[in-house]
Amino acid sequence: MTEATMIPTDDETCAPDPSHAIAVDVATTLAGTLKALADPLRLRMLSAISTDPRGESCVCDLAELADVSQPTVSHHLKVLKAVGLLESQRRGTWVWYSIAAGRQAAVSALLEGFAPAVIAPNPQPEAPVAVSAFDVEAHINRLITDLSATSAGVSPEIVTGIVRDSYTALARSAKITRYLVPLTERFAKQRLADITRDTASAPPQVLFICVANAGRSQLAAALTRQLSGGRVIARSAGSTPAAGLNSNVAELIRDIDGESVEELFPKPLTDDAIRAADVVITMGCGDVCPIVPGLRYEDWSVADPALASPEGVALIRDDLADRVQALLDSLTN
Structure with missing residues (x-):
């Protein structure tokens, strides 16, 4: 192709409209x-x-x-x-x-959204997996059947909606799609447990929310499970879930919960989780959390471990442990 043939015609433009800048x-x-x-x-x-x-x-x-x-x-x-x-x-x-x-939201967006995205390692391309849409649908249908049989008091229609909504929500941030079905099963089971929770007799339940559900909220939930000895149920969620846990936090949770870290994954925030909670703790997620009358809300100003040094991460863990212990004292005394 010669240089002359590359000149745009009258019907073509060689650059975007400057007014778009x-x-x-x-x-x-x-x-x-x-x-x-x-x-x-x-x-x-x-x-x-x-x-x-x-x-x-x-x-x-x-x-x-x-x-x-x-x-x-x-x-x-x-x-x-x-x-x-x-x-x-x-x-x-x-x-x-x-x-x-008036600048809190802007600073939060910089530190909570932009910074973690910039420092995150570039994900390796996922090896292609020969999973057809038909195979996925078959797995989802089987999961719906299994959960419908074990979810007393919940209609098959509600189970179907929760399973399909859970799969779609997790797929938005998933990098490794081959694990979507088992993750959907865990997430759907948690949501079904939330909507069937008997608030009068069930143990206290706390929901921790941050932006990515990859650091602070997961660590706070793990500390709650450890320090309460199972007397308090801990959930966590993110307003914009990441694809996986922050590596620094994963190591800390492994020390706290042992191998259960393998069961953890970032989850999107749902109304089910909020309405099932007795206490909702927010950490840097702004105003995205709906306010449900009668629930206790707290906002914890805690640094993001994804941006911290190893020493900083340890300090964040200790800070969260103190806050969690004070919360448990108020719930169980």
């Missing part, structure tokens, strides 16, 4: 904010402030994040404040920093 002033403002964030220490400071249980952090605390001088710490904080991400208040000798009003 974001406006220049918006791009300029956004670039300034991204430039301010393009420093590891500033990102760590922003993360520390956003997850501080007090809702704010003293500059003296933030100085512990790196071996730099106090003026350097103050400079980084002023840069983040200049682009509108932080606000500050002097009280006595020290200055306290918090996430600026």
